[in-house]
Amino acid sequence: MKRLTRSFYARDALSVARDLIGCVLVHHADAVTSVRLVETEAYRGVLDPGSHGYRGVTPRTEVMYGPPGHLYVYFTYGMHWCSNVVCATEGVCEAALLRAGEPLEGIDVMRQRRGAIPDKMLAAGPARLAQAMGFDKTQNGVALVGNKASVYLYEDAQTASYRSKEIAQTVRIGLSPGKGDDLPWRFVVKGSPHASRRY
């Protein structure tokens, strides 16, 4: 297994989102939980009406405008947390939304967090994934790189096999008309039972 380093994140969000497919996301908390990503989306700051960073730096978006290789966690709809990895370089807002994954380690812990539901439902959606992984505002801004990181990503032998599966590139989910809903910046492993919706 090989940890993703700063140079992986220091690219445009579209490239990062695509290459995150098949990578493993890990959270070392009281217990260890991990998922293999099967669905991501790119959000591209000032280029992208769908991005929280479209209108520049605010208290909420400052993490995305910061250095790459950090986690951006936001709260929405009055009850959900969603997580992204920050891309590009400091001062440039780009991020990849972590939309769905296949549970690997800590499945029992994920069930404690999410309820007694099937594996394929534990992380099938950005808010479900964040809940299964135990992410909330505590993790907003944490570094994904460096030896002390408790949240990080890695690639392994299976990563290549996931990347060589058929990856669908589609429009993003949940955006209002005119807010970048026509941009094909979503990546999903075709036919994956762990995706937020079948494709």
Next chain:
DNA sequence: CAGAAGATCTGC
């Protein structure tokens, strides 16, 4: 300072 929308999910 008020109002509206929101990168969603669950249960009816």
Next chain:
DNA sequence: CAGATCTTCTGC
């Protein structure tokens, strides 16, 4: 298919 539920930002 509607309700939950509250943060964040915009406009006045």
